[in-house]
Amino acid sequence: MAVVQDVHGHHDHHPSGIMRWVTTTNHKDIGTMYLWFSFAMFLVGGFLAMGIRAELFMPGIQILEPELFNSFTTLHGLIMVFGAIMPAFVGLANWQVPLMIGAPDMAFARMNNWSFWLLPVAGMLLVSSFFVPGGAAAGGWTFYPPLSAQGGMGVDMMIFAVHILGASSIMGAINIITTILNMRAPGMTLMKMPMFVWTWLITAYLLVLVMPVLAGTVTMLLTDRHFGTSFFNAAGGGDPVLFQHIFWFFGHPEVYIMILPAFGIVSEIIPTFSRKPLFGYSSMVYATASIAILSCIVWAHHMFTVGMPTVGQLFFMYATMLIAVPTGVKVFNWTATMWRGSMTFETPMLFAIGFIFLFVIGGFSGVICAIVPIDIQVQDTYYVIAHFHYVLVSGALFAIFGAVYYWLPKWCGRMYDVKLANMHFWLSMIFFNVAFFVQHFLGLAGMPRRIPDYSLQFADFNMISSIGAFGFGLTQLFFLYIVIKCIRGGEKAADRPWEGGNTLEWTLPSPAPYHTFETPPVIK
Amino acid sequence: MWGEYMSSKSVMTLLGSATLALYSSMAFSLDETSKYFHPQPQSVIAQETYDQHILALWICLAIFIVVFGVMFYSILKHRKSTGYKAANFHHSTVVEIIWTAIPLLILIAMAFPATKTVVAMKDTSEPDITIKATGYQWMWGYDYLQGEGEGISFFSKLSTPVAQVKGTEAKGENYLLEVDNNVVVPVGKKIRVITTANDVLHAWWVPAFGVKQDAIPGFIRDTWFTANKPGVYRGQCVELCGKDHGYMPIVVEVMEADKYTQWVADKKKASAAVVNTAAVGN
Amino acid sequence: MTQGVTKINLEMLKKLLIFSVIMFGFGYALVPMYEKFCEVTGINNLLQPDVVDKNIKVDMTRTIAIELDANVRGLPWQFKPLQSNVKIHPGESLEVMYEISNVSDQEISGQAIPSYSPRFLEKYMKKFECFCFTKQVLKPGETRQMPVKFVIDPQIPVDVNTVTISYTFFALQPGK
Ligand code: HEM
Ligand SMILES: [Cu+2]
Numbered sequence A: 001m002a003v004v005q006d007v008h009g010h011h012d013h014h015p016s017g018i019m020r021w022v023t024t025t026n027h028k029d030i031g032t033m034y035l036w037f038s039f040a041m042f043l044v045g046g047f048l049a050m051g052i053r054a055e056l057f058m059p060g061i062q063i064l065e066p067e068l069f070n071s072f073t074t075l076h077g078l079i080m081v082f083g084a085i086m087p088a089f090v091g092l093a094n095w096q097v098p099l100m101i102g103a104p105d106m107a108f109a110r111m112n113n114w115s116f117w118l119l120p121v122a123g124m125l126l127v128s129s130f131f132v133p134g135g136a137a138a139g140g141w142t143f144y145p146p147l148s149a150q151g152g153m154g155v156d157m158m159i160f161a162v163h164i165l166g167a168s169s170i171m172g173a174i175n176i177i178t179t180i181l182n183m184r185a186p187g188m189t190l191m192k193m194p195m196f197v198w199t200w201l202i203t204a205y206l207l208v209l210v211m212p213v214l215a216g217t218v219t220m221l222l223t224d225r226h227f228g229t230s231f232f233n234a235a236g237g238g239d240p241v242l243f244q245h246i247f248w249f250f251g252h253p254e255v256y257i258m259i260l261p262a263f264g265i266v267s268e269i270i271p272t273f274s275r276k277p278l279f280g281y282s283s284m285v286y287a288t289a290s291i292a293i294l295s296c297i298v299w300a301h302h303m304f305t306v307g308m309p310t311v312g313q314l315f316f317m318y319a320t321m322l323i324a325v326p327t328g329v330k331v332f333n334w335t336a337t338m339w340r341g342s343m344t345f346e347t348p349m350l351f352a353i354g355f356i357f358l359f360v361i362g363g364f365s366g367v368i369c370a371i372v373p374i375d376i377q378v379q380d381t382y383y384v385i386a387h388f389h390y391v392l393v394s395g396a397l398f399a400i401f402g403a404v405y406y407w408l409p410k411w412c413g414r415m416y417d418v419k420l421a422n423m424h425f426w427l428s429m430i431f432f433n434v435a436f437f438v439q440h441f442l443g444l445a446g447m448p449r450r451i452p453d454y455s456l457q458f459a460d461f462n463m464i465s466s467i468g469a470f471g472f473g474l475t476q477l478f479f480l481y482i483v484i485k486c487i488r489g490g491e492k493a494a495d496r497p498w499e500g501g502n503t504l505e506w507t508l509p510s511p512a513p514y515h516t517f518e519t520p521p522v523i524k
Numbered sequence B: 001m002w003g004e005y006m007s008s009k010s011v012m013t014l015l016g017s018a019t020l021a022l023y024s025s026m027a028f029s030l031d032e033t034s035k036y037f038h039p040q041p042q043s044v045i046a047q048e049t050y051d052q053h054i055l056a057l058w059i060c061l062a063i064f065i066v067v068f069g070v071m072f073y074s075i076l077k078h079r080k081s082t083g084y085k086a087a088n089f090h091h092s093t094v095v096e097i098i099w100t101a102i103p104l105l106i107l108i109a110m111a112f113p114a115t116k117t118v119v120a121m122k123d124t125s126e127p128d129i130t131i132k133a134t135g136y137q138w139m140w141g142y143d144y145l146q147g148e149g150e151g152i153s154f155f156s157k158l159s160t161p162v163a164q165v166k167g168t169e170a171k172g173e174n175y176l177l178e179v180d181n182n183v184v185v186p187v188g189k190k191i192r193v194i195t196t197a198n199d200v201l202h203a204w205w206v207p208a209f210g211v212k213q214d215a216i217p218g219f220i221r222d223t224w225f226t227a228n229k230p231g232v233y234r235g236q237c238v239e240l241c242g243k244d245h246g247y248m249p250i251v252v253e254v255m256e257a258d259k260y261t262q263w264v265a266d267k268k269k270a271s272a273a274v275v276n277t278a279a280v281g282n
Numbered sequence C: 001m002t003q004g005v006t007k008i009n010l011e012m013l014k015k016l017l018i019f020s021v022i023m024f025g026f027g028y029a030l031v032p033m034y035e036k037f038c039e040v041t042g043i044n045n046l047l048q049p050d051v052v053d054k055n056i057k058v059d060m061t062r063t064i065a066i067e068l069d070a071n072v073r074g075l076p077w078q079f080k081p082l083q084s085n086v087k088i089h090p091g092e093s094l095e096v097m098y099e100i101s102n103v104s105d106q107e108i109s110g111q112a113i114p115s116y117s118p119r120f121l122e123k124y125m126k127k128f129e130c131f132c133f134t135k136q137v138l139k140p141g142e143t144r145q146m147p148v149k150f151v152i153d154p155q156i157p158v159d160v161n162t163v164t165i166s167y168t169f170f171a172l173q174p175g176k
C-alpha cells in the first residue's frame, strides 16, 4: 500500500529545488540522477585514464610514481566498472523499463531512491581514498590477495565502497525484476516484451546471483586483513588462488552484466532505423539467456596461468568458446535485421553499427583469449587490455551513447544538434581505435599490463595509443556539451521522433510527462 | 529526416578505408620478425601457440569479411535515401540453425590443436634440469634444484640504473629488460621451472618460450620449456605485485652444452658457500 | 494499480532478498567446497598423517624421481633438504631429512605448509611422519633435523615420473 501511495503522492506537490532530487521516488527523476552520476564517475575514471596514458606516453617515469600509478589503474578500473557503466545501465532501465512495459513507475519507488543515494556515498569513498595515508588501493581492480592484504586504509575504503555498490545493485536488480514480472501492461506477454526489457530482466537475475558473492569475497578479504582469518593466506591454511575462484565467479558474469543491456539497446535501435522488425526475436531471447547461464561456468578462463589441472583448463576453454555461439547468433540476427531494411543513419544508428563492428573485434580477441595456449601468452598483457576495452568501451559505452541519443528527445522533448552528435560518434570511433587497436600488438610483443614504464621497443605504439586516448577523452567533453545544449534549448522533438520506433514509449508525448501510464495501455 | 546529415557514400568510404587500414596494420604485424607480434618462437610450445594464433586470425578474418561484407552491402544498398522499401521478414528457423551450427564446427576445429598443446604444456616429467624461480618484491631468486648445475642459487635483479628511469641519463638498449644475474640454461635440454613466491603473487613469463606461470606464496607450480637456439631471451613479471612490478624482468641465457658446463663450474667456484635463497626470505 | 499488485511485489521482494542472502552464504560455501574439491582431486594438503594400507604392493617396474624443495617466508631461519632428490618405487616407503636452523637470537615458532607438483601428487602421497603436522619451535641458534616418512601410492598415473615435494615455513604469530 505504501508503495502505491508513494507513486500517487506526488501528483500535485513535488518538493522543489534540491529536496526534489533527494526525496524523489519518481523513476524518471531517479533515472536522470543515475545517468548524471554515472557521467560524473565516467569523467573521474576518464581523468585517471588520462593520467595513466600520460605516464605511458614515453618510457621512463615522468608524472606518476609507480605506487600512485597503480592506484590510478586500480581506481580507474573500479570507477569505470562500478561507477560509470553499471549505474548508466541502471539509469536507462529506470527511465525506460516502465515506459516500455506500460507501467506507472518502478515496483518499489522508495527503495529505488535508496539504491540511488547509496551510490554517491560509495563514489566519495573511492575518490577520497586517494587522500588518506597510504593512498588509494593499488592492487588492481581485481584486488588479489596477498597484495591487497598489504595496502593501507585505502583498501578498506575500497572494500566498504564495494559493499555499498553491491547493496545498491542488488536493490536495483530486485526492483527491476519485480517491475518487469509484475507490472507489465495487460496483454504484454513475456515474449512481446521489447528486447531491452528482456536483456535487463536477465541481467538483473545475474546481478542478484553474483553481487552477493562479491560481497562475500570482500568480506572475507576484510576479515583476513583485520580479524585474523586466513581464507586466502597460505600461512594459516588458506589459499590465495581460492580468492581468484570466488572473485571470478562474480567477475565473469559481471562482464555480461555490462554487455547484456547493451545488446538490448542495440536490438532496439537497429530495427527502428532499419524500419523492419528484429530478426529472430525469440532466438535473441534464448541467446541472451544461454549467454547468461554459460557465463556462470567459465570463470576460470581468467586463471589459465595459476596452474590448474589439465582437465580444468580444458573444461574452461571449451565452455568459454561455447559462449561465442549465442553471441554470434546475436550478431547474425542484427545483420539479418538490417538486410533489406530501409535504413537511415541517425546518431543512435551510427553508434549501434559502431557497436557491432567493434564489439565483433572484441569478440574475436575474446575467442582468441579462450584458446588456452594463446591465452597463456597474452594473459596479463596489453592484449587483454585491448580486448576488454573493445567490449567495454566500444561495446557497453557506445551502446550507452546510442541509447542516450535514441531516447534523449523523449526525455527532454528536444532534439539535440545532430551534426555535433554525429561528429561525437566519428571522433569517438576514430580515437578509440587509435588508442586501443595498437594495444593488441603491444601485448603480443610482450608488454605486461599494470606497469608504469616499459622498454624501448614499445615506445612508438604507446605514444600512438596515448594520443588516441587523449583525443577520446576530449571527445567525451564534447558529448557533455551536446547534451547540455539539448537540455537548454533546441528544436522541439516530435512524440515519435524516429519513424521506425514502435515500442510503447513513442506513444507518449515528448517530453514524457512526470507521470505516465497511470492507466495501463492496452497491447494488441 | 535526420539521415540527410550523413552524406552516405563518403562516410561509407571513410569507414571502409579505416577498416582496411586497421586490418592491413594487422597484416604487416603477421610477419614473424615484426617487433609488434609474438617474439620469434624459440620452443616447440611457443611455435604451436604461434601457429594456432595465426590459424585463429585467419578464421576471424574470414568471418569478419563475410559478416561485414553482408552488413556493409546492406548499408550501401538498403537505405531509405535510395528509395529502398523495407521487407518484412523476421524469422527463419533454418537460417538460425545454420548459423548456430557453423560457428560450433569452427570452434571445434580451433579447440582441437589447442587441446593437444595444453596437454603437452602440462607434461613436466623427466626434465634434464629443474630450476626454482621465486618471486620477491621485487626481484627473482633462482635455485637449481636438480640436474647439471644443482645447488647453484642466486638472485636476479633489475640492473637498469635509476637515472635512466628518471630520464637524467640516456636509456640503454635493454632498458628495463636487463638483470645482474641471468638464468643460464643449456640449449635443447628440457628445463622444468618451479615457481613460488615469497610475499605476494608474481608470474614468470618468457614470451619466446611460450611459458607463463603464476608464482604463489606457500605453493609451488611448474612449467617447462626446451630452448631451440642459444641466445638471450627476455621477459617480465606479469602479475601485479606492488610498487615495482614493472621492474622485475626475467632474462634467460641459453648456451651450448659445453659453455653451460663451464658456466656451472665458474658459478660453483665463485660461490663456495651456496645458500639456499629461501633462507634470505625476510 | 491495485493493492493486489503491491502484495505480489512485496512477495517477490521477499523472495529475491532471501535469494541474495543465500548467494552471500554461497560465497562462503565456496570455501569448504573448494577445499573438498581439492581434496577429492588431491590438490590440497592435509596436515594429518595418512593411514596406509598395510599390504600395499611395491611396483618395482617403475621409478619416480622426487625433487625436494624448501622455502622460508618471513622467518630468520635456514631451511633445506639434506638430499636434493631421491628415487623411489611406488609403494616403497622412504624417509628423507630436512634441516632447519634458527639464526636469530630469539625463540620463534613456525609452521610448514607442504605443496606438491604436479598438484595431484597429494592424492597419492601418503605421509606417516612429517614435521608439518605440528608447529616447530626453535630456540635461538638451534638446528634441528627432521624426517619425512612417506610412501607413494602405486595407483599414481603411469605417466608420472618426476615430482616435487616442497615445504614452506611460515612464521606463526604469537598466541596461535
Ligand atoms: C576514456 C577511455 C579509456 C581509456 C583511455 C582507458 C585506458 C586504460 C588503460 C591504459 C588501462 C591499463 C592500465 C594498466 O593495466 O596499466 C586501463 C585499464 C582498465 N580499464 Fe580503461 N580506459 C578507458 C575507459 C574504460 C572504460 C569505459 C571501462 C569500463 C568498464 C574501463 C575499464 C578498465 C578496466 C576494468 C581496467 C583494468 C584495471 C586494472 O588493471 O585493474 N576503461 N584502462
Ligand atoms: Cu570472463
Ligand SMILES: [Cu+2]
Residues within 6 Å of the ligand: B201, B202, B203, B237, B238, B239, B240, B241, B242, B244, B245, B246, B248
Ligand atoms: Cu610483478
